[in-house]
Amino acid sequence: MSQVTRLTTPLRDQDVEQLRIGQKVLLNGVVYTARDAAHKRLMDLIQAGKALPIEIKGQVIYYVGPSPAKPGRPIGSAGPTTSYRMDAYAPKLMELGLKGMIGKGKRAPEVIQAMVRHKAVYFGATGGAGALLARSVLEAEIVAYEDLGPEAIRRLVVKDLPLMVVNDVLGHDLYEEGVRRYARG
């Protein structure tokens, strides 16, 4: 790819404003994992007006349920899960300051609109490349919901996690625009 951008979390408005769809990003720093069941619990806490077990402001959530770590390794295979299942929860988290989401697959229009409104981005990681992506994970520690097993919230420290900008703060969608360029007939 022509342009590679290195970013470190937590992300500020100016970090995400410069990103455009199709841009390759190598992400560094702390990233939190959460998927279906963990999102449900976070939402229940928000609705009850209680504190969340993780800091959301400026953070990035990775939709992943890793496989078990082999002895001596921080994490097992760790590729993205399909993101649409988190669409119902994502706008609320962006309202609270979430700056980035990592997953795979299309987001709902209201999620894309929320990214524009709250200055956040959606990154694609390559689905089915879990062994490769795990190499970028230096540390992994369960910080909440251990009972959920692979779905527990983990605090990851990542180095040069390879990502693609799929939705940017201007409301663009790589899945729409990239496909239009290569469709025939």
Added chain:
Amino acid sequence: MREISAQRVTEVVSQLFMEANTDLGEDVLRALQKAREQEESPAAREVLEEILENARIAKEEQVPMCQDTGLAVVFVELGQDVHLTGGYLYEAIQEGVRRGYKQGYLRKSACHPFSRINTGDNTPAIIHLDLVPGDRLRILAVPKGGGSENMSRVMMLTPSVGKAGIMDYVVERVKESSSNPCPPVIVGVGIGGTFEKAAILAKRALLRPLGSPNPDPELNQMESELLKRINDLGIGPQGYGGRTTALGVFIEMVPCHIASLPVAVNLQCHASRHKEAII
């Protein structure tokens, strides 16, 4: 009668699931390499490069190529002259899944449909058993991921839509699925039978090696046409846009009811995992 011990079945099943999850088949690797050479989209080439590198790491380090190590689907062909000793066939298979997923550090993805509480050992496996002539036992282990399975459908079409209607339905299914099933995908199509038969045919179709022709010339032609139409959608690897949306389309067909035209589309992500053994 030839005797096979239940313990042997357990060992083989366990080994097959570990191998399937770490060792991508040569046919898939070749198809991915060819796609990378032919891709016009830079983002697509980048993704294909990552997928190939991932397969190399998974094999070398013996880690699963994808964290979604699937529900455990097992196709069994049991020769009718085989006598199983020291246990029951189904339980021997379930025990093999239990052991393989534990020893191989594979993710346990089976849960209760309502409470979503994990069963803890990736059982129950989904077992399809066929009785066949002979004294051998053939076992195919197929870890099936959730992302591509969620995009699969069974449809009872009206017979009047004919072959053209079937093809439109298959193409539309891949189009609607877009980036969700982790393209480049393999498309399994089951035509005919009943509601459930079509689905099993579609799943079984996915086991054919990429690049192998359909023995039925009419279906072979249909597969080529479908592959072209699907790749013309432009979805591309991971849905970022590109020429490679599918690596292959496989059809299996049997007769159906005079009033029906069942069609099943089972999508398979690029991590097309299946290993077999004959005991």
